[in-house]
Amino acid sequence: MRRSPFALRSLALILLAGVLALPVLAVLASWLPWGQGDAQAGSILREMAATVLPGYVGTTLWLSVMVALGAALVGTAAAAAVTLFDFPGRRTFEWLLLLPLAMPAYVTAYAYTDFLQFSGPLQVGLRNMFGLEGRLLPEVRSLGGAVWVFIFSLYPYVYLLARTALGERAAQLMEAARLLGAPLPRRIRAVALPLARPAVAAGVALVLMETLADFGVASYFGIQTFTTGIYKAWLSMDNRLAAAQLATMLLLVVLALLHLEHRAQKRMRFAAGGVGRAGSSEAQPLVLRGGLRVAAWLVCGLPVLMGFVAPIAFMLRPLAADWSVLPWGRFVEWAWHSVRLGGITSALAVAVALTLAFAVRRRPDGVTRGVVQLASLGYAVPGAVIVVGLLLPVGWLQAAVPQWGIGALVTATAVGIVWAYLVRFCAVALQSVQSGYARIPASLDDSARMLGMGSLGLMARVHWPLLRRSTAAAALLVFVDVMKELPATMVLRPFNSDTLAVVAYQLARDERLGEAALPSLALVAVGLVPVILLSRTLRSRH
Template identity: 75%
Template sequence: MLIPLLRLLRIPVLLLVAAFLLLPVLAVVGSWAQWDAVSSGILREMAATVLPEYVLTTIGLSLMVGLGVVAVGVPAAVLVTVFDFPGRRSFEWLMLLPLAMPAYVTAYAYTDFLQFSGPFQSALRTMFGWEGRVFPEIRSVWGAAWVFSFSLYPYVYLLARTALAERAPQLMEAARLLGATLPRRLAEVALPLARPAIAAGTALALMEVLADFGVVSYFGVQTFTAGIYKAWLSMDNRMAAAQLATGLLVLVVAVLWMEQRAQRRMRFAGTATARASSSEARPIVLSGRRCIVAWVLCVMPFLMGFVLPVAFMLRPLAADWSVLPWDRFLVWAWNSVRLGGVTALLALGIALLLAASVRRTPGLLTRGVVQVASLGYAIPGAVIVVGLLLPVGWVQATWPETRVGYLMTATVLGLLWAYLVRFSSVALQSVQSGYARLPMSLDESARMLGSGSFRLLTQVHWPLLRRAGMAAALLVFVDVMKELPATIVLRPFNTDTLAVVAYQLARDERLGEAALPSLALVAVGLLPVILLSRTLRKSSL
């Protein structure tokens, strides 16, 4: 009786999951159908004044960050894959450490050290007798580009390194035997092989830039995300905020298309060149001056993206322990851990449901729901917040007795919904990669022995997927701990998280107090980086 009922409910459940994950985007796009005089007046006024600045600043910042992550990540990837020098094995995982640093934490650290009243400029004025500012203002577009470049370059480094490690040494060895010089081998063999991976990594970094709120808000950079929050919170007009969010959504879709196109080219390049591989190829050994240059190019990324920000945050932390809110820190940490743990379990459940459905019945419906869930991570938190609160406000105004507004804003339900829309794709990708390693013969054998779908999932699939499932839950947990835009707006009263408190304290120039929650977020972020480095080390053996 139970099995036929589950089969009957499978399609409604999948449709419900799709609606649950797609509603924010549909609400934002549908806001144009609810045109009113007030929102149109606000948009016309913004179009005549600040909207061009939002567009130009967003595009300019994206271009600067794109060039920055390529300039930092590509040389590092080439050095650790194509060449051999002392310390190369250590640099392979050290350059992943900036992934543990939320970009807004890096922004707080550099601001505390480099601002006018910070120790760097104060020391220069004291030593040389200079007056006034001796360093450019860090809270600017170039400062934001600096922070993003050294926080997000691991996306380019990781994908380019993977692409180069598979093919570059073998083909460069073949080019050497044909008489090509080292510069020519790098320019005509290594870099063309890594070009799709570089494009994919750059697109991932740009999606993070478009979705960011912490850095641009703290630095006062007027991007699309800042404009959305101004229209919503300062001008108190949700329609104008939603219609601005569609512009940001268009930019994200364009970057996502570029990333998917690059991923397809990566697969094509891999199949095309795999036949040319040779296990006899060895990296090029560097010595002398070249080895020193390699060391400098490898030390700078993780020094600027991890070591210095951590040191800058430790300085105010160690300066005065008495100002630190130790009693409230446990409350903030518990709120973060509780929200991250619940979201991780729910996201893992959704991922298992979708991945198992695709494996059992790979039809149009299941594949469509999976594609919808996979788009969530590319949707900025600002778009998700606006897309959730629009239908909630409409339902609350139409049927006040339902108390939907209270449930979505005064409890954690709205926050969990936003987290699942954004981070279910992270869990889904990990679970799908685990399923890809399970042969279909396991399913066929289990069905021949009389196992139904539920028993197949719990007794056959899950024991083999446990490691991938735990990795998926860990990644979602860490992402929720660091998430800022949706948490700021949707959190209930007395539910501040470490990310929100760090942002608020830094905004109030209480950087000494902000150091404690910021460093806690960095410590938590180290967990997936360690997991990733161990996985890469095993795959390279």
């Protein structure tokens, strides 16, 4: 009996969902008896609980709490300054505050270390100038240094969402409160902050997910977090089960944060939509003068200085001092490996996103929506968890059928690393393509069907011309994310295929920070492209 097209389509979508969800499923399956391969799960967990686990939990908790508070404070203050008040330079600060998004956190860590460490130019200059000896500044490679780096690298997530929420109706409601006699502090406390609270919560959840997923900063600063513990258990101790258990704990925390972020996003949309049309449409931001104007400049200028200007200046210093020490000869090779992997992954991710978005458009049933949700889950999963989730089933298959050579296929070629990239970044492409589909009227599909056009014709002749900009944006975002990805690339890259991110990390780890400046600045230059496009999009909405 022939299978119906609907059954074949559902089977293909389920297989696609299985490929994208395999890392998460494999990590969870490692707790099962058949997934463990032995009965040591309980003993390993007890041993970790008595030794390393308390340190991982405590360090990760303190890091998360301090980064969350700092990013919420910096991002909300900057968003309130540019939306509620008017001062010279406000329009410029609106897009300058987005620039740290182009800076990978590990690149910022390298820059600060090079400048502030004991042998760095600042401490050396201070010792020579004042005749001092010993360490003059706190150790930058510490938990406090990591908090500083994460706050000024990740606050734009809070700033962007809070700015959007406050920009909806905050000025009008603040004006209404002023007409009712409320002083400025009370207007901010009773009107602006409650309006921005859901957006701030969503932004903080994104900041925490990025912090928990980080490997570069934690490893370089020697901080014992869950992510570094996963790599240590797998690569140093050769204990796959311990790595899988740590990955499961981290995954559960990230999934909880993702749930909180979704709830906050829903509350944010409800708050924005529930404001109504009350208030004057002519309400303008409050003009600041004197000391308040200076305070606004500091609130907006300090994050840009600490998160972008200072790190860029620190990395440009070795380039200006001695160009001969820079690895110009191999830079092209590293850039080519990065561009090649980014191009392949972005093309495949866009193809998968178009397939899933078109399937939802044509038949939004439960199977299709479930596949889309699984594909969207990957972006929240840390790279360390994806690595463990891919290598676990590879190890099982290699042990079961060694003649297939599954291990060599995944770890010695580009297959494994592109697979990990797709799991991680398909959600980025899917979100962009779905936003493009949201702007295509359903009446066009009805008209095409009435004219007898099939699915392929509908996609090629109707949807594709209208989705070109969205797919180009999706490809660009995936490309940039792949260029900056570090943890999965370090483990899964083929031999002699170092990327810019991996080389920058290795050079910095070997204390060759001057040489690490070149690949680091290249990553920043690539990351600036989507930030500039985002800034232009936000400015066009005003």
